[in-house]
Amino acid sequence: MNAPLRRVGVVVIVLFGLLFANLNWIQAYKADEYRTSDYNGRVQVAKYDRKRGNIEAGGTALAVSKETDGELKYLRTYPGGEKYAHVLGYEPVNGSATGLERAENDFLAGTSDQLIVNRLRDMVTGDTTAGGNVLLTLSKRAQDTAYDELRGNNVGANKGAAIAIDPATGAVQALVSIPSFDPNPLASHDTDDATAAYNRLEQEAGRPLRNRAIGEVLPPGSTFKIVVAAAALENGITKETNIPAGSSYTPPTSSEPIGNAAPSICPESQVTLMSAVTESCNTGFAKLGGQLGPDVLKEKARQFGFEQEDLTVGRLGEGGLSVAASRTGSMENPDGSPDPAALAQSSIGQRDVRMTPLQGAMIAAAVANGGSQMRPYVVRQLLAPDRTTVYDTANPRELRRPVSGQVAADLRDMMVSVVENGTGRNSRINGYTVGGKTGTAQSAPDRPDHGWFIGFVLDSEGKPISAVCVVLEEAGSGGSAEAARIAGQIMRAAIAEPGGR
């Protein structure tokens, strides 16, 4: 019987060899797939095992992780609530995060390569590495003002956005989109509650989850005239040059006449460029655009940041919230020749021209900053979990130079004139130089107009403090004046912010 016993021994070795081979398949080859599987509860438990870092602005914590008794050890809460929801985003238990929670996830979660020293040290001491902290450039005053004023706007708009940036650095001072949402229920550990809250928000007509300040493009209306004026100044026209105007203009090959917002605006056959901007003279700019041609206009818009598809606002250098590309659209016929009607309408920011509120603020900022457009950012500093080591401090840098210093100075004078003498009077601030441009954009034939304002504020020495863009969607009559008023309030808040000059 010894021969079969030996063969049974071989069979046993073969059976165990199969087990061993199969374990290799599962624990080595398929390990990564199983480890990160959607069905693997360890993924979430591990994520909540260490304290996620804070997101803070001006010494106020806007997102903090609180210890719980549950299986998931930390609950993400947002003391900043609705005001900061679009900047911060939220970190749900299931599904993917949004906003800075997503963009700065590695650092907040403590898995970033930058925190390797902390992790190694904690491996020795046996502590669990907490996540790093992210400090924002946002000004609490400016953000609060922007949110409260937008929500309480007196033209009854329930959708809109406001953004303020420091023209000299590109630091975002305020970024608000309404309607907003409370991110706290979305981060609930009760995933059924979180899903229900998400579905409710998703179905709301105002699309509160959308970040309109950087994610939505709208026709910019007359605010686009700054771009056209910049192109004109570079093509032999000065601010005192008379340009053709009139109460109505029908471009060649078009049957739709372009008129002005009121009969009192530039009925003369000729006005200076300065007063065309100040009064927001549509006929003058429609004719001016036709004179400059589509290539010049498009190139100038591109130099201000239109058509850029990869801009992000977050940490300087990498990642962040992605910004929708602003577009000038087509101004040509299918055969490539200029389409006078399209050109005329595009020159006053209609037709296919589309702009994000951020782009509007960046135009104003470039003008205020002597022609230098800084790259916008919202993450000021990355701070180690122990709050002693600083890992990354934003080092502001120029994104592009849309106009020369001289052209910028001319544009600044014209925009100041708009606030002093023209359509932007609501944004005036005593003791400071405020410049801006209003815009009223037709959205659709049967819908109310959007009201825009882009502007800036300079201190008594001419140094820029803030550049602001406010848009009130479908605000109707008085929308741009209200936008100018709100922009003025945001600029006041930016001035009042300690360290904000």
Place this chain on the structure above:
Amino acid sequence: MTAAATPASSPATTGERPGVRMARSRRNAELSLLLLAMALVAAYGAMVEANVLDTVTPGFWVPAATLTAVFLGMHLVIRFLAPFADPALLPAVALLNGLGVGFLRRLDLANAAPEERADLAIFAGIGGRQLAWTLISVMLAAGLLALMRDHRSISRYAYTLGLAGIVLVMLPAVLPASISEINGAKLWVRIGSFSIQPGEFAKLALLVFFAYYLVRKREVLSLASHRFLGIDFPRGRDLGPVLVVWVISLLVLVFEKDLGTSLLYFGMFVATVYIATERVSWLLIGLVLFFGGAYLAYVLGEAVGGPFANFYLRAQIWLDPFAQPYDDGYQLVQGLLALGSGGLFGAGPGGGQPLLLPEVRNDFIFAGIGEEIGLFGLSALLVIYLLIVERGLRAALAVRDSFGKLLAGGLAFTLALQVFVIVGGISKLIPLTGQTTPFLSAGGSSLMANWLLIAVLLRVSDAGRRPVDGAGGKVTRPSGPPEQLHGAPTEVIKP
């Protein structure tokens, strides 16, 4: 790991000259291996506490020390009652048993409220209960060694045990589901909060019967009548008992809804028939019958459902567990995810999330441990199982009587098959069926039955390695035809 420390002992076979060979009991090797195993168990306990509690309590060594005392007692029993028994068996089994207790205690720590974790009593929770079961099981094994001074003596009760085995196998099947069914498999007898798995004991009883019956019938079963494709096939009328066992195992499959147990009994039987007759044809017949039966059950399950539906469902889960990851496939999916999360090195003892696994204390304990000790740790565990099995087979090779050879060979193979069925099941090598993982799973039935199995292996290996002019003054027969069994078979049947 223990294999390297154990020099191969040459079993007394023909050609050895008595007097020249030094009979060595190797009990001291057993003692030192046992202490090494217990040191590992203590280290495991310390690592678990370090990971779960963030500190090692002053009393971390108490469970390991209790186990050491129990196993040292067993060592002394072996030293006196089976001095020539294989020295690797006890340390290997003690290591598995100790790690099992350690892992179950780790589950208790995870289940306990954080503030109660540090002072978890030694006999508290499932870990403590397993510790108590270990004590009882080792005492039973020692008792069996004391009562059964010669393994051939149990052949006297072969028919009784055979009958008892069949009754134990069929008992859960005929009892109402409220008493016998847990998690879809009717394998249990529940009395109040207390439940036993009679099948665990049935396999031992049946194996004694198989060994006895086959030793008597081996000449008849070896007779060949047909030669087909170069293989001798047995006579048709000799197929009777094989078919009976086949039918019983398929009935188990259908009525107890358990492929694993069915595969275990049938594999056990086919292996012993093969060892007894040395005829490959029996292996082929067995394999064809089993796989044919399983395939038939699958087809019937798909077509008519009824009693076959459970088997069909299990096969479907096996083919694609991720098709219904939260319903039918949940257990297997979570087992695979735990194993995969462990990866090569594992999360460390106490570092995993075993509570995410359903049935982690029973069927899925291997996956739960695997998450924490990784592929390398599980490979080591498999090697320890393999060591026990191969040591059992070595005892079968060394012992001189046919009954002992069949008994030890059959038991060793049964242990191997059980490990294969459950580990293969949770790792998706074969369809998952509810089997306990020997010496690791929580539960008294399994632990007692497997310790009794080890006691029999110890007894047989003692007989095999005992010098021919043995110290016990016992007359040991040379290997050959089992005359003694031929002499006194049927008249000793007592109920």
